[in-house]
Amino acid sequence: MDTKHRILDEALTLFSEKGYANVFVADIADRVGIKAPSLYKHYKNKQAIFDAIIEEMNRRFLEQAGALQINGTDALVDAEIYKNISEDQLITLGKNLFLYFLHDEYTRRFRKMLTIEQFHDKKLSDVYMKKYVDDPLSYQGMLLEMMVSAGVLQTENVEIMTLHFYAPIYMLLTICDREPERETEALKTLEAHIRQFNRLYARNEKKHSGQ
Amino acid sequence: MDTKHRILDEALTLFSEKGYANVFVADIADRVGIKAPSLYKHYKNKQAIFDAIIEEMNRRFLEQAGALQINGTDALVDAEIYKNISEDQLITLGKNLFLYFLHDEYTRRFRKMLTIEQFHDKKLSDVYMKKYVDDPLSYQGMLLEMMVSAGVLQTENVEIMTLHFYAPIYMLLTICDREPERETEALKTLEAHIRQFNRLYARNEKKHSGQ
DNA sequence: GTCTATAAGAAGATAGAC
């Protein structure tokens, strides 16, 4: 990785831990292994580093949204998959979503930085909302909608059903961001949540194992 | 209100909007209507103002927790109320919780400040977790437990049921903190959520109006 | 592109008059 990218990477780490104002240019330079003045050969000033991070974040998000769209489209094409989706597959769906958000290093640091800086700049809270609220609700909603169409799940209001599926995941995520030691407990809760979700929304005529 | 308290109040407002590091002592003094040096007659330094806010917050939280405990105990004593709780009463319960968190000025500013400053200091994230995650789950769980005992609601896992009740409320709260203009929409969603929650967890033999 | 030296400015805090 070249110096220019390493600066971005170390800056993101520091910003996500301490917030923009509490990170000094010299701290970033230190981590990269150069002196502060050298850093100005790569970026005009401190703000430019921050802006570059946001730009990079948007680039990755768009890339990823495209990937999701393709998955979504694929899913729609062979919607057969969703007709016979099992409880275990639903759990896998939820766990993957959760673990991706939680463990992807880039994603995690971005989210922490956004959490800290969101009230500083409306644009940042917009990014946060889109990424962690509106987009997941919309994507998960699409999948659940398909399962309802396929007759696997049953509801009068898919929007609320989606909220019931995703809100607990979101809450467990904010817990683990703050207290990583609660991850094991959170994963157990997540699984119990999805099993109960499935039981609640399963078509009445469908019988569950062991009941 | 005397100057000492007005400093605390204005400081909290500013910290909750911009974060500690982005608020200057002169800004606080300005709002109070004095010059920065005068402020040092009331507090030793900037950090002391912040500490006093946290102390005041803890004081209020303890006071409030006491009040909740009493309500809880009262509720337990005449649990009769919960035997015949209606969907509308459940909605009122959720809305009150939501609107209290959202509109109580002190609570709102504290929550925003905690959200911004939580990664600076572990103690702050602990306060946040307790206040907005663990305490509500525990309190709501107690109420729902009573409703299950009374036979109004039915579940094999009250803990997950509580998560299903509270997580959407928590999520709507974080939405409104960031985008207050979505409050009306959020309140509608909240009501739909609780109606669906009630339908999902209502005892099978219970028939719902209009179905 | 990196360094040392340093300028420029911001923000916290104090001194001392009133």
Added chain:
DNA sequence: GTCTATCTTCTTATAGAC
């Protein structure tokens, strides 16, 4: 308790040699 004036320190950013 509040003010003006000022000190001190910290941080960003630039100059110019290598």
